Amino acid sequence: MIPLRYNVRSLAVRKATTIATAGGVGLVVFVLASSLMLSAGIRKTLGTAGRPENAIVLRMGSDAELGSVVEDSSVPLVLAAPGVRVDEKGHPIASAEIVVVGAMEKLGAKGVTNVSIRGVPDNVMAFRPEVHIVTGRPPRPGSDEAIVGARIRGRIRGLDLGQSFDLKKNRPVTVVGIFEAEGSSYESEVWVDRELLGQAYNRMGIVSSVRVRLDSPSKFDAFRAGVENDKRLGLQAVRETTFYEKQSEGAAKFIGILGTIVSIFFAAGAMIGAMITMYAAVANRQREIGTLRALGFSRSSVLTSFLLEAVILSVIGGGLGAALSMAMGLVHFSMINFASWSEIVFSFDPTPYVIAMALSFALGMGLIGGLLPAIRAARTSPLKAIRG
Amino acid sequence: MTLTGLAIRNLARNRFRVILTTAGVAIAIIAFLLLRTVSWSWGAAGEYSAKDRVVTRHKVTFVMSMPKRYVADVRGAPHVKLATWANWFGGKDPKHDHEFFGALAVDADTYFDVYTEMSVPREQLDTFHHDKQGAIVGDVLAKKLGWKVGDRIILQSGIYPGDWQFNVDGIYVATAKSVDRSTFVFHWDYLNDSLPPDRRDQVGWIVSRVDEPARSAEIGLGLDALFDSRETPTLSQDEHSFQTSFLAMFSSVLKAMDIVSAVILVIMMLILGNTIAMGTRERTGEYGVLRAIGFLPGHVVLWVVGESLATGILGGLVGAAIAWPLINLLLGRVIEENMGNVFPYFHLEPVVVALAVGLSALLGGAAAGIPAWNASRMHVVDAVRRIA
Numbered sequence: 001m002i003p004l005r006y007n008v009r010s011l012a013v014r015k016a017t018t019i020a021t022a023g024g025v026g027l028v029v030f031v032l033a034s035s036l037m038l039s040a041g042i043r044k045t046l047g048t049a050g051r052p053e054n055a056i057v058l059r060m061g062s063d064a065e066l067g068s069v070v071e072d073s074s075v076p077l078v079l080a081a082p083g084v085r086v087d088e089k090g091h092p093i094a095s096a097e098i099v100v101v102g103a104m105e106k107l108g109a110k111g112v113t114n115v116s117i118r119g120v121p122d123n124v125m126a127f128r129p130e131v132h133i134v135t136g137r138p139p140r141p142g143s144d145e146a147i148v149g150a151r152i153r154g155r156i157r158g159l160d161l162g163q164s165f166d167l168k169k170n171r172p173v174t175v176v177g178i179f180e181a182e183g184s185s186y187e188s189e190v191w192v193d194r195e196l197l198g199q200a201y202n203r204m205g206i207v208s209s210v211r212v213r214l215d216s217p218s219k220f221d222a223f224r225a226g227v228e229n230d231k232r233l234g235l236q237a238v239r240e241t242t243f244y245e246k247q248s249e250g251a252a253k254f255i256g257i258l259g260t261i262v263s264i265f266f267a268a269g270a271m272i273g274a275m276i277t278m279y280a281a282v283a284n285r286q287r288e289i290g291t292l293r294a295l296g297f298s299r300s301s302v303l304t305s306f307l308l309e310a311v312i313l314s315v316i317g318g319g320l321g322a323a324l325s326m327a328m329g330l331v332h333f334s335m336i337n338f339a340s341w342s343e344i345v346f347s348f349d350p351t352p353y354v355i356a357m358a359l360s361f362a363l364g365m366g367l368i369g370g371l372l373p374a375i376r377a378a379r380t381s382p383l384k385a386i387r388g
Numbered sequence: 389m390t391l392t393g394l395a396i397r398n399l400a401r402n403r404f405r406v407i408l409t410t411a412g413v414a415i416a417i418i419a420f421l422l423l424r425t426v427s428w429s430w431g432a433a434g435e436y437s438a439k440d441r442v443v444t445r446h447k448v449t450f451v452m453s454m455p456k457r458y459v460a461d462v463r464g465a466p467h468v469k470l471a472t473w474a475n476w477f478g479g480k481d482p483k484h485d486h487e488f489f490g491a492l493a494v495d496a497d498t499y500f501d502v503y504t505e506m507s508v509p510r511e512q513l514d515t516f517h518h519d520k521q522g523a524i525v526g527d528v529l530a531k532k533l534g535w536k537v538g539d540r541i542i543l544q545s546g547i548y549p550g551d552w553q554f555n556v557d558g559i560y561v562a563t564a565k566s567v568d569r570s571t572f573v574f575h576w577d578y579l580n581d582s583l584p585p586d587r588r589d590q591v592g593w594i595v596s597r598v599d600e601p602a603r604s605a606e607i608g609l610g611l612d613a614l615f616d617s618r619e620t621p622t623l624s625q626d627e628h629s630f631q632t633s634f635l636a637m638f639s640s641v642l643k644a645m646d647i648v649s650a651v652i653l654v655i656m657m658l659i660l661g662n663t664i665a666m667g668t669r670e671r672t673g674e675y676g677v678l679r680a681i682g683f684l685p686g687h688v689v690l691w692v693v694g695e696s697l698a699t700g701i702l703g704g705l706v707g708a709a710i711a712w713p714l715i716n717l718l719l720g721r722v723i724e725e726n727m728g729n730v731f732p733y734f735h736l737e738p739v740v741v742a743l744a745v746g747l748s749a750l751l752g753g754a755a756a757g758i759p760a761w762n763a764s765r766m767h768v769v770d771a772v773r774r775i776a
Contacts, residue, residue, distance in 0.1 A: 016662075017665060020665070061480075068546070100452075234549055262419065262423070265422070266419065269655050269659065272409075272411055272412035276409060280405070333640050335638065335640055336638060
């Protein structure tokens with residue numbers, strides 16, 4: 001076995017080439033890791049909003065809350081369906097909400113964007129214990145007050161503590177609190193009183209969705225049967241987790257596919273870079289390789305040695321790229337979510353899976369790029385090589 | 389032999405390495421062209437949209453509609469030549485649940501006069517005008533779902549419950565690059581008459597053709613002034629600004645793509661620079677000899693830069709030669725058929741190709757900077773003595 005130090009020193013001697021090749025691999029890994037992190041961030045943001053024991057009721061055929069209409073008169077029937085959990089006073093734990101989008105002016109960038117505005121009942125916090133106010137206070141029931149998600153705060157004109165925005169012409173609403181919701185998509189929404197939103201958007205007597213807490217996740221089928229069997233209602237029930245999985249599908253897939261295609265091209269480029277470097281290394285060190293062989297090192301140990309050198313080279317680059325991509329954790333990325341047609345702020349989420357993926361990708365590039373040059377090195381005839 | 393000739397002949401010295409480098413550059417250029425085409429065609433809908441069309445919609449949100457009487461007011465406004473309207477129907481073919489397309493309820497009499505770039509054969513249009521359940525379908529959509537003129541089909545909508553029956557009366561083709569070829573257009577009267585009385589006589593948006601395209605922003609403001617004090621204020625934009633503001637919602641995705649295309653150029657430069665650096669290192673002795681017989685440092689720079697430039701251009705041309713048919717014949721067709729609503733026209737433009745080849749030449753020259761500098765500054769004695 002040729003000592004590893006031989007490879008490390010060889011890399012150190014050819015500094016410029018080593019840096020260029022590792023840099024190429026590093027950039028590839030950086031782009032790959034970033035796009036994986038964004039995909040993970042999208043899944044996290046849209047996926048954590050759902051709980052398995054919650055169900056959401058929408059109009060039959062609607063995939064999103066935006067296009068769904070549920071008459072007020074249907075709400076008690078939904079709440080009376082089997083499996084709905086009740087609190088100690090006997091009230092069902094549920095939330096009937098109106099969701100609309102409003103065009104609002106972006107700060108720091110030109111143009112307007114769509115913001116999700118959710119009209120919620122007074123007791124919404126009882127249904128969503130994960131939501132809590134971080135600054136300011138909760139809105140007074142029935143008032144012209146709003147709370148704003150932490151992620152969208154300060155990105156849109158009027159959406160910051162103490163500021164106000166027009167829900168409708170001459171209908172200003174004051175922001176009295178900022179809330180967090182464990183990183184879910186609620187943090188990109190504006191919440192106001194349901195009656196207020198209903199009046200402003202001409203949605204009296206209807207809501208967009210009804211969410212209920214079930215006694216247990218296994219009660220879903222009974223609940224669903226209860227809601228969907230009543231054909232007069234024309235409603236459908238979906239598990240909240242399924243609902244959000246569907247919502248994140250489009251955006252996560254889009255970023256995932258784009259990222260994968262780009263990474264494949266990049267990887268091919270970087271692999272060629274590694275191959276060029278290793279071929280040159282082998283060609284320049286003919287004499288050394290010949291000497292090693294003459295000293296008695298076997299073909300396989302020469303092959304392993306050069307393969308290892310390529311792997312070291314690409315793992316250095318991969319490590320650099322992965323480290324650099326960690327910095328993306330500080331960056332927020334806002335994008336329209338295709339399902340709700342409103343802007344959602346995502347973050348890059350560095351999961352261990354992403355890091356492992358990126359590093360093994362680098363390792364693979366090193367192995368594939370280094371294989372052919374290493375084979376050439378192993379086939380060097382000691383006599384010819386030493387004679388030059 | 390000329391000096392440039394020598395630089396190019398040097399390429400043939402290590403053919404294998406040149407092939408690998410060319411491949412690396414070519415791959416980078418293909419990826420670059422692909423990314424540029426994605427971001428370019430994203431903007432194409434806005435770029436090619438008619439400047440003389442003004443779209444009027446609900447001021448706060450596109451989800452809500454306006455009273456139909458507004459159409460008459462728009463038609464009576466100064467500078468408006470003709471106006472039509474449409475509602476978003478959001479249809480789905482129950483037999484092809486996963487195919488997404490835009491279904492619009494439009495004013496059958498005027499819609500195709502305003503959207504002249506959607507071309508329908510005269511006799512098909514006549515049939516459509518007299519058939520209340522008639523529909524006109526984009527050629528791409530018709531092909532994908534296997535619809536022919538005369539077919540009777542059923543659509544469902546997330547917004548309007550029930551099964552809706554239509555006759556395919558005609559198929560439109562696009563005569564401009566901005567047109568989505570997968571839209572489904574049918575009679576607004578059919579939709580309106582089937583709705584409960586309290587939901588009738590609402591229009592989603594009004595589109596007007598104006599006589600002075602250059603003043604369309606001003607004309608739009610004039611239209612909004614008409615409705616400002618009415619129950620539903622409006623927002624009017626010319627189609628170009630409308631598309632631009634829509635694109636602004638995806639600005640971070642476009643920015644990310646720009647960054648990634650810059651990164652790929654850097655990777656390309658690293659590969660090229662690395663190759664050139666290795667070549668010069670191997671030939672240090674020769675350069676020493678050439679310098680010793682009287683060639684100047686400038687000559688050495690010329691050889692090194694010339695070689696790099698030639699490799700860059702070669703790689704750029706190979707990449708362009710592969711990307712052109714790949715995007716225009718293969719990918720473009722698939723994307724236009726499946727994602728026509730986002731990318732109505734997915735084609736590689738000659739300008740972009742020229743830009744890419746130019747960039748690869750430029751970066752080839754730049755990549756040679758450091759190696760050329762080093763090679764030219766070397767003392768003759770050192771260079772001749774040095775063993776590669």
